[in-house]
Amino acid sequence: MTQINSNFLNLQGSYLFSEIAKRRTKFIQDNPQAEIISLGIGDVTRGLPEAVTKAMHAAVDELAVPGTFRGYGPEQGYDFLVNAIIENDYKARGVDIKSNEVFVSDGSKCDVGNIQEIFSTDSIVAVQDPVYPVYVDTNVMAGRSGLFDSGIGRYENIVYLDCTAENDFKPSLPDRKVDLIYLCYPNNPTGMTLTKDELKVWVDYARENNCLILFDSAYEAFITEADVPHSIYEVEGAREVAIEFRSFSKTAGFTGIRCAYTVVPRELKGFDKDGSEVVVNDLWNRRHTTKFNGVSYVTQRGAEAIYSAEGKEQISGLVDYYMTNARIIRDGLASLGLEVFGGVNAPYIWLKTPKGMDSWAFFDKLLSEANIVGTPGVGFGQSGQGYFRLTAFGSRENTEKAVERIRNLSL
Numbered sequence: 001m002t003q004i005n006s007n008f009l010n011l012q013g014s015y016l017f018s019e020i021a022k023r024r025t026k027f028i029q030d031n032p033q034a035e036i037i038s039l040g041i042g043d044v045t046r047g048l049p050e051a052v053t054k055a056m057h058a059a060v061d062e063l064a065v066p067g068t069f070r071g072y073g074p075e076q077g078y079d080f081l082v083n084a085i086i087e088n089d090y091k092a093r094g095v096d097i098k099s100n101e102v103f104v105s106d107g108s109k110c111d112v113g114n115i116q117e118i119f120s121t122d123s124i125v126a127v128q129d130p131v132y133p134v135y136v137d138t139n140v141m142a143g144r145s146g147l148f149d150s151g152i153g154r155y156e157n158i159v160y161l162d163c164t165a166e167n168d169f170k171p172s173l174p175d176r177k178v179d180l181i182y183l184c185y186p187n188n189p190t191g192m193t194l195t196k197d198e199l200k201v202w203v204d205y206a207r208e209n210n211c212l213i214l215f216d217s218a219y220e221a222f223i224t225e226a227d228v229p230h231s232i233y234e235v236e237g238a239r240e241v242a243i244e245f246r247s248f249s250k251t252a253g254f255t256g257i258r259c260a261y262t263v264v265p266r267e268l269k270g271f272d273k274d275g276s277e278v279v280v281n282d283l284w285n286r287r288h289t290t291k292f293n294g295v296s297y298v299t300q301r302g303a304e305a306i307y308s309a310e311g312k313e314q315i316s317g318l319v320d321y322y323m324t325n326a327r328i329i330r331d332g333l334a335s336l337g338l339e340v341f342g343g344v345n346a347p348y349i350w351l352k353t354p355k356g357m358d359s360w361a362f363f364d365k366l367l368s369e370a371n372i373v374g375t376p377g378v379g380f381g382q383s384g385q386g387y388f389r390l391t392a393f394g395s396r397e398n399t400e401k402a403v404e405r406i407r408n409l410s411l
């Protein structure tokens, strides 16, 4: 008899998006004429930048010829992409990252999900609440979470760092010893950020308390304000305590193409059971090269093109497009007296539901009265109750139409 990994039975159903789909399907069945606008799922809608598709076409042609054909590449990524990342994403911001500290991958979802594997299953994990669910679920699979308490909607061994309007979505430091802290900035789902000084508090805490920060920066490209750091390594001392995750998904429309990278500085140390230091970069390198065979050459050439002059201009156009949508939603809802957050340094608008409605009641109201699908905040955690997420990734036309429809609601 083959025993399964019973930790998997401890996972809660992926209730959020299946429940959204169920309610949406039922509504469409009952109202076949309704024209639904989806501002729910965080996928992009614009095409790939031309610089990227041009580079990918050229790379495909290279692969057709024996002299320029490429088979297996370096698991950590080709030098041309790693060097472009280091020069543009780090050196240009005064941050020194070495090529053996960058690991190119097929997505940040995999990286933020896989990273926990190299740490002890006894590690105590802290997450922000509301939270990108991958951080929690991958630790449940690994057996770190303890049981789910359905009364409070939380796992008993996970430390939840509440982020609500009361603390301006800036979590307090953990009130007990933790080993791994997941921080996501700019944040999904709240769209909020930390300043460099605020992030320094976390870096200092991690250095003083021997813990590591797993810094998910998937939305870095959307930062507009000067005091918001683009990389955690802009903070002094972060190289000793932080792993950073970046993705091309939202930056350049790579959600379907798949390319991302993780930075693991050489200074970062963990400890074995005798208390001796272990270089975390070596462990991640070992894991990555054992379980992953590299991102395709064509994809990496496409990612490299993002850093060309033409690519930078086109990406900036994409980001501007989505951030204009964000402003339209944010200003439109604020003018109706709704309390809105995010949307300035991130493509997510997080709103407080009117009149204290719960997140699902507001979902139903928006669907039935305005035919708009958004995401109930409580689906991201208990601290998301009474909030609602709209994304700026739709078309301009739909975004404007959605705001107009909300304007006509009685709220």
Ligand code: PLP
Binding pocket: 042, 106, 107, 108, 109, 110, 112, 132, 184, 188, 216, 218, 246, 247, 248, 249, 255, 259, 260
């Ligand atoms: N991290 C956060 C916070 C996200 O919101 C997402 C995607 O929605 C990801 C990571 C996944 O990125 P990727 O497409 O690179 O897997």
